[in-house]
Amino acid sequence: MAEARVSLARLRDFITLALTRLGLPAADAQIVGGLMAQAELQGSDGHGVIRLLPYARRIRAGGINLMPDIKVLQERPGMALLDGDNAMGHLVMQRAAQLAIDKARTCGIAWVGSRLSNHAGPASLYARMPMAHDMIGLYFAVGNANHLPPWGGLDMLLSTNPIAVAVPAGAEPPVVLDMATTVAAYGKVKAKAQRGEQMPIGWMIDRLGQPLTDPKRAEEGFLMPIGGYKGYGLALIVGLLAGTLNGAAMGSEVIDFNHDDTTTTNTGQAIMAIDLSAFGDVAGFKARVDQLVRELRASERLPGVERIWLPGEQSHERREANQRDGIPIGAGLLQQLDAFAAELGIPRLQAP
Amino acid sequence: MAEARVSLARLRDFITLALTRLGLPAADAQIVGGLMAQAELQGSDGHGVIRLLPYARRIRAGGINLMPDIKVLQERPGMALLDGDNAMGHLVMQRAAQLAIDKARTCGIAWVGSRLSNHAGPASLYARMPMAHDMIGLYFAVGNANHLPPWGGLDMLLSTNPIAVAVPAGAEPPVVLDMATTVAAYGKVKAKAQRGEQMPIGWMIDRLGQPLTDPKRAEEGFLMPIGGYKGYGLALIVGLLAGTLNGAAMGSEVIDFNHDDTTTTNTGQAIMAIDLSAFGDVAGFKARVDQLVRELRASERLPGVERIWLPGEQSHERREANQRDGIPIGAGLLQQLDAFAAELGIPRLQAP
Numbered sequence: 106m107a108e109a110r111v112s113l114a115r116l117r118d119f120i121t122l123a124l125t126r127l128g129l130p131a132a133d134a135q136i137v138g139g140l141m142a143q144a145e146l147q148g149s150d151g152h153g154v155i156r157l158l159p160y161a162r163r164i165r166a167g168g169i170n171l172m173p174d175i176k177v178l179q180e181r182p183g184m185a186l187l188d189g190d191n192a193m194g195h196l197v198m199q200r201a202a203q204l205a206i207d208k209a210r211t212c213g214i215a216w217v218g219s220r221l222s223n224h225a226g227p228a229s230l231y232a233r234m235p236m237a238h239d240m241i242g243l244y245f246a247v248g249n250a251n252h253l254p255p256w257g258g259l260d261m262l263l264s265t266n267p268i269a270v271a272v273p274a275g276a277e278p279p280v281v282l283d284m285a286t287t288v289a290a291y292g293k294v295k296a297k298a299q300r301g302e303q304m305p306i307g308w309m310i311d312r313l314g315q316p317l318t319d320p321k322r323a324e325e326g327f328l329m330p331i332g333g334y335k336g337y338g339l340a341l342i343v344g345l346l347a348g349t350l351n352g353a354a355m356g357s358e359v360i361d362f363n364h365d366d367t368t369t370t371n372t373g374q375a376i377m378a379i380d381l382s383a384f385g386d387v388a389g390f391k392a393r394v395d396q397l398v399r400e401l402r403a404s405e406r407l408p409g410v411e412r413i414w415l416p417g418e419q420s421h422e423r424r425e426a427n428q429r430d431g432i433p434i435g436a437g438l439l440q441q442l443d444a445f446a447a448e449l450g451i452p453r454l455q456a457p
Numbered sequence: 458m459a460e461a462r463v464s465l466a467r468l469r470d471f472i473t474l475a476l477t478r479l480g481l482p483a484a485d486a487q488i489v490g491g492l493m494a495q496a497e498l499q500g501s502d503g504h505g506v507i508r509l510l511p512y513a514r515r516i517r518a519g520g521i522n523l524m525p526d527i528k529v530l531q532e533r534p535g536m537a538l539l540d541g542d543n544a545m546g547h548l549v550m551q552r553a554a555q556l557a558i559d560k561a562r563t564c565g566i567a568w569v570g571s572r573l574s575n576h577a578g579p580a581s582l583y584a585r586m587p588m589a590h591d592m593i594g595l596y597f598a599v600g601n602a603n604h605l606p607p608w609g610g611l612d613m614l615l616s617t618n619p620i621a622v623a624v625p626a627g628a629e630p631p632v633v634l635d636m637a638t639t640v641a642a643y644g645k646v647k648a649k650a651q652r653g654e655q656m657p658i659g660w661m662i663d664r665l666g667q668p669l670t671d672p673k674r675a676e677e678g679f680l681m682p683i684g685g686y687k688g689y690g691l692a693l694i695v696g697l698l699a700g701t702l703n704g705a706a707m708g709s710e711v712i713d714f715n716h717d718d719t720t721t722t723n724t725g726q727a728i729m730a731i732d733l734s735a736f737g738d739v740a741g742f743k744a745r746v747d748q749l750v751r752e753l754r755a756s757e758r759l760p761g762v763e764r765i766w767l768p769g770e771q772s773h774e775r776r777e778a779n780q781r782d783g784i785p786i787g788a789g790l791l792q793q794l795d796a797f798a799a800e801l802g803i804p805r806l807q808a809p
Contacts, residue, residue, distance in 0.1 A: 178737075179735060179736055179737060180565075181563070181564055181565030181566075181732075181735045182534055182535065182563065182564045182565065183534065183535035183561075183564030183565045183566045183567065184564065184565030184566050184731075184735050184736075186735075186736050186737070209535075211533070211534065212533055212534045212535030212536070212564050213532075213533030213534065213535045213536035213568070214533075214535045214536050214566065214567070214568045215535065215566070216565070216566045216731065218736065241697075241698070241702070254756055255753040255754075255756050255765045255767075256765070256766070257758055257759055257762035257764075257765055257766075258753070258756030258757060258758055258759065258762070258765050259756060259757040259758060259759060260756035260757050262752060262753055262756060263753075270694045270698075272694070272697050280693065280694070280697065282690040282691070282693075282694050284684075284687045284690060284691075288684060313760075314759055314760070331683050331684025331687050331688065332636075332640060332683025332684050332688060334766075334768075335636045335683050336683065336684060337768075338634040338636060338768040339634070339636075341632065341634075341753070341767075341768065342622045342624070342632070342634050342768070345593075345624050345632065345746065345749075346593070346622075346731075349742065349745050349746060349749060350593070350731070350733075350736055350742065351736065352736075352737060352741075352745075355745075355749055356748075356749045356752045356753070357752055379536075379568065379698075379702070380533075381702075383531060383533045383536050383538075384531055384536075384538050384570065384702055384703065384704075385530075385531060385538070385704060389704075390701065390702065393701050393704075393707075394697065394701060396708075397697075397701060397707055397708045400614055400708050400709055401607040401610070401614055401615075401693070401708070402607075404606055404607050404610030404611060404612035404614060405610060405611040405612050406609055406610055406611060407609055407610065407611060407666055408665075408666070410609035410610070412609075413607045413608070413609055413610050414608070414609075414686075415607075415693075416686075416689075416690040416693065416694070
């Protein structure tokens with residue numbers, strides 16, 4: 106079986122139908138399916154359709170509330186704290202983003218945190234949402250498995266806790282940073298394992314401090330933070346803002362969702378929206394971003410460097426290419442999805 | 458001449474008197490002197506009294522407005538944009554922090570940005586201010602000289618753009634991250650030069666990509682971002698939030714204040730306050746932070762590691778030690794300050 110290419114609509118409908126068969130109400134399945142397909146469209150392959158099977162495992166084990174009552178626990182004009190009621194994280198974060206956007210219209214900025222949420226896919230999905238309203242988006246999350254010890258330590262008490270920030274531009278693609286506070290996200294380790302590839306030196310070390318490059322041995326070691334103690338500090342701060350502040354899991358409370366399908370993860374996330382119009386002329390801001398982007402791109406380059414990239418520019422090109430040519434699904438993953446479709450009694454992702 | 462130790466009050470009064478002689482109104486000189494002494498107290502030696510001479514040079518050259526009208530340009534319930542009127546940055550940021558704290562009391566969170574500000578010392582000074590009001594503080598700034606090219610590039614279009622976040626704890630010291638988005642801040646390079654020390658490999662490279670370790674040759678090379686392209690992305694995002702969003706200088710607009718004493722720097726900064734009480738019980742939050750801090754500190758350690766540190770814990774210990782034993786001022790710096798005191802006709806920092 107070879108790699109397949111499928112349209113965004115087909116991928117979305119496939120995931121949506123699968124989630125419906127797993128028991129999600131149709132409207133919720135559509136939201137999650139749409140966001141998972143968007144993740145795949147932008148090349149976030151560690152957070153896209155590859156997650157369907159682990160999600161299914163958790164849903165079937167009773168680890169997700171399929172009929173959640175997502176509600177506001179605390180509220181001020183510029184903030185809210187959501188109780189996700191153990192729903193699929195995509196549903197909680199879609200609601201959080203909408204609420205942050207609404208509140209930022211009045212306050213200029215807004216912050217919405219969550220507790221009792223779950224894994225919600227790539228951080229940039231949510232950081233990007235305010236952009237359609239001429240707002241900057243920021244997103245912070247506690248990862249769903251600890252792979253990072255404190256600097257100098259061995260106990261894995263921190264996760265890859267990602268940061269995403271999306272800044273609208275004018276004619277240029279938006280500037281979208283989406284980064285784990287570790288050198289590599291754990292989803293990328295899983296994707297390497299899936300493809301049977303080795304990891305570069307620097308992604309992980311083992312408990313003796315030696316480089317670990319075989320993704321199948323990932324559980325014997327831990328991820329490295331960016332910039333040493335600085336990345337440790339960033340991972341901790343993101344965890345305090347997205348987890349501890351919201352009364353969500355942090356440190357040893359974090360559930361490893363790779364090995365535990367039933368315990369409530371109590372995932373914490375936070376999204377922030379900054380309304381550009383509160384700061385002045387929106388078109389003027391976008392023109393300044395365009396100018397800055399062009400200046401950076403035109404920089405003289407180190408020998409051997411073909412092009413200067415802006416954060417989010419490669420995802421932007423991937424999104425356009427995948428929209429045009431279809432989204433590539435690797436042969437191994439496609440085989441798993443076909444088997445899963447047969448099990449659920451739904452049509453395969455790709456027509457035979 | 459040997460290293461001296463001076464009290465916080467003595468250092469503050471010395472700087473304040475010097476600034477008064479340079480033309481700052483007494484009340485403004487007191488604010489700046491107090492903050493510069495606080496910087497030195499916490500061990501931020503790249504941002505403390507070492508800056509008095511460059512500030513004096515800029516003030517004498519007419520590069521600072523000594524009678525500024527710092528005013529609110531844009532305002533919403535949860536945000537404000539300040540026009541710093543080219544004042545000393547400390548004055549602008551002190552005002553910004555106060556405004557953010559006031560607004561966060563109502564909105565739950567608040568964000569105050571600045572344009573036409575100037576260098577304001579270490580980022581953590583301002584991120585720490587909301588803590589006295591049971592708030593988390595965040596601070597972002599555009600650095601005052603570009604030392605960082607885009608990833609893969611040679612044109613120094615970005616600065617070390619720092620991030621600081623201060624999170625209150627209960628019985629434990631607060632968690633305070635204060636980091637440049639480069640492996641080392643440029644102030645640390647200057648401090649190495651001041652002390653006649655070499656830099657570690659990894660702080661800077663030259664235009665051929667070779668390690669640069671002599672801080673006296675710093676102008677021939679550039680700083681390295683943390684985590685490679687990730688640090689480049691962070692520096693850019695901080696610059697967009699603290700600079701571009703506020704209509705402050707960014708990219709090629711940034712003035713190198715090491716070489717230009719007269720052009721208005723149009724420095725951009727941003728401070729954010731998050732009111733803990735908006736999210737729930739404050740004491741409960743602080744207890745959760747204490748628990749997390751203790752958990753991290755108790756981690757099993759890599760061979761050779763004596764202690765796990767939390768972000769800000771070393772500064773905290775430095776602050777307590779310096780309060781007790783006096784603030785150490787290196788012999789070289791003391792000599793410069795003595796000469797400067799003689800020139801201004803004010804008493805030396807240390808009584809003879």
